[in-house]
Amino acid sequence: MNAQESEKKQSSSRFNIFNIFRYKELKEDDINDIIEELRYELLESDVSLEVTDKILEDLKNALIGKKVSRSEDLENLVKESLKKSIKDILEKNKSIDDLIDTIKKSEKPYVIVFFGINGVGKTTTIAKFAYMLKEHGLKVIVSASDTFRAAAQEQLALHCEKLKIPLVKGKYGGDPASVAFDAIKSAKSRNIDVVLIDTAGRMHVDKDLTEELKRIIRIAKPNLKLLVLDSLAGNDALEQAKYFDEIVNYDGVILTKVDADAKGGIVLSLAYELKKPVLYIGIGQEYSDLTPFSVNWFMEKLFS
Structure with a gap:
C-alpha cells in the first residue's frame, strides 16, 4: 500500500466511531463509545474529572433524542456541543477587560x-x-x-x-x-x-x-x-x-x-x-x- 492509499484509509477510518449511525434517533446506548472516547481524550488533555463529567453530561443532553442521517451530522453535533460547553465555562469567568x-x-x-x-x-x-x-x-x-x-x-x-x-x-x-x-x-x-x-x-x-x-x-x-x-x-x-x-x-x-x-x-x-x-x-x-x-x-x- 502506497503512502497516498494509507493516508486515504486513515482518513476514512478517522471517525469510524460515528459510522454506525444511519437515519436514527440517538439513545444513550448509541453514544456510550463516543462518551468514553472523549472522556479519555479530555483527561489526557489535563482536564479535571469534575470538568470532564460536566462537559460529557452536556454532550449527552445535546445528543440523546436527536435524529442523524449521516456520520458527519453526528460528528458536527458532537463538536458543536463541546464548543458550547467549553465556551460557556470560560466566558462565565470574565477576566479584566483592559x-x-x-x-x-x-x-x-x-x-x-x-x-x-x-x-x-x-x-x-x-x-x-x-x-x-x-x-x-x-x-x-x-x-x-x-x-x-x-x-x-x-x-x-x-x-x-x-x-x-x-x-x-x-x-x-x-x-x-x-x-x-x-x-x-x-x-x-x-x-x-x-x-x-x-x-x-x-x-x-x-x-x-x-x-x-x-x-x-x-x-x-x-x-x-x-x-x-x-x-x-x-x-x-x-x-x-x-x-x-x-x-x-x-x-x-x-x-x-x-x-x-x-x-x-x-x-x-x-x-x-x-x-x-x-x-x-x-x-x-x-x-x-x-x-x-x-x-x-x-x-x-x-x-x-
Missing part, C-alpha cells in the same frame, strides 16, 4: 503581587509584564521581595537593567514585606505608575513562606494578586491553584510555557472549579512573548 486602561485610571501606584512555586517562570514573567507595561507608556518599579532564594534578586536585577526599570532590593534573609513597602514608598515619591512585587516560591509544606506571603499582601495591599502556573504541570497546576486560593484568594492566573505544546486542560479546570480566569499566557522566551488570554484563541487551539 488591565492597562484600569491601571491608567487607578490611583498611583497600582500594586501587583506575583507568586507561585519555584520553576514556573515567575521571574521571567515579571520581566515580560514590566516590558508590556512600558510598551503602553506606564512607569514601572520592581520589588525584589524574594529574599529567600539564592540569586533571585540578581536575576531580577539583570532583567531590570536590560529594561531600564528601577529595582528595590533587600538583604537575603531579610524581611520581604519591608522590601515591598519600600518599593511602594519609592513609587509614590517618584510618581511611578505600577509596582510589581516578586515573592519567594513556596508550597504548603513550607509554613514560614506561606505566612510570609500573607504578610506581604497585608502590608502591600495589592490591587491585583496573580498566580503564575506552569501550563505543562497538568493536574499538579490545579492543586497549586487550589492551595494558593485558600491562602490569598488571588485574582487571576498567568500560564507560562504555553508555546511548549501545553494541552490546555488547566484553563478549563481553573475556570470551572475555582472560578479563576487566565489573564495572560507566556508563549516564548522574549520579553514581548506575553499576551492576553483569548477565549477564541483557546477554542481555535483546542479544535485545530
Whole structure:
C-alpha cells in the first residue's frame, strides 16, 4: 500500500466511531463509545474529572433524542456541543477587560503581587509584564521581595537593567514585606505608575513562606494578586491553584510555557472549579512573548 492509499484509509477510518449511525434517533446506548472516547481524550488533555463529567453530561443532553442521517451530522453535533460547553465555562469567568486602561485610571501606584512555586517562570514573567507595561507608556518599579532564594534578586536585577526599570532590593534573609513597602514608598515619591512585587516560591509544606506571603499582601495591599502556573504541570497546576486560593484568594492566573505544546486542560479546570480566569499566557522566551488570554484563541487551539 502506497503512502497516498494509507493516508486515504486513515482518513476514512478517522471517525469510524460515528459510522454506525444511519437515519436514527440517538439513545444513550448509541453514544456510550463516543462518551468514553472523549472522556479519555479530555483527561489526557489535563482536564479535571469534575470538568470532564460536566462537559460529557452536556454532550449527552445535546445528543440523546436527536435524529442523524449521516456520520458527519453526528460528528458536527458532537463538536458543536463541546464548543458550547467549553465556551460557556470560560466566558462565565470574565477576566479584566483592559488591565492597562484600569491601571491608567487607578490611583498611583497600582500594586501587583506575583507568586507561585519555584520553576514556573515567575521571574521571567515579571520581566515580560514590566516590558508590556512600558510598551503602553506606564512607569514601572520592581520589588525584589524574594529574599529567600539564592540569586533571585540578581536575576531580577539583570532583567531590570536590560529594561531600564528601577529595582528595590533587600538583604537575603531579610524581611520581604519591608522590601515591598519600600518599593511602594519609592513609587509614590517618584510618581511611578505600577509596582510589581516578586515573592519567594513556596508550597504548603513550607509554613514560614506561606505566612510570609500573607504578610506581604497585608502590608502591600495589592490591587491585583496573580498566580503564575506552569501550563505543562497538568493536574499538579490545579492543586497549586487550589492551595494558593485558600491562602490569598488571588485574582487571576498567568500560564507560562504555553508555546511548549501545553494541552490546555488547566484553563478549563481553573475556570470551572475555582472560578479563576487566565489573564495572560507566556508563549516564548522574549520579553514581548506575553499576551492576553483569548477565549477564541483557546477554542481555535483546542479544535485545530
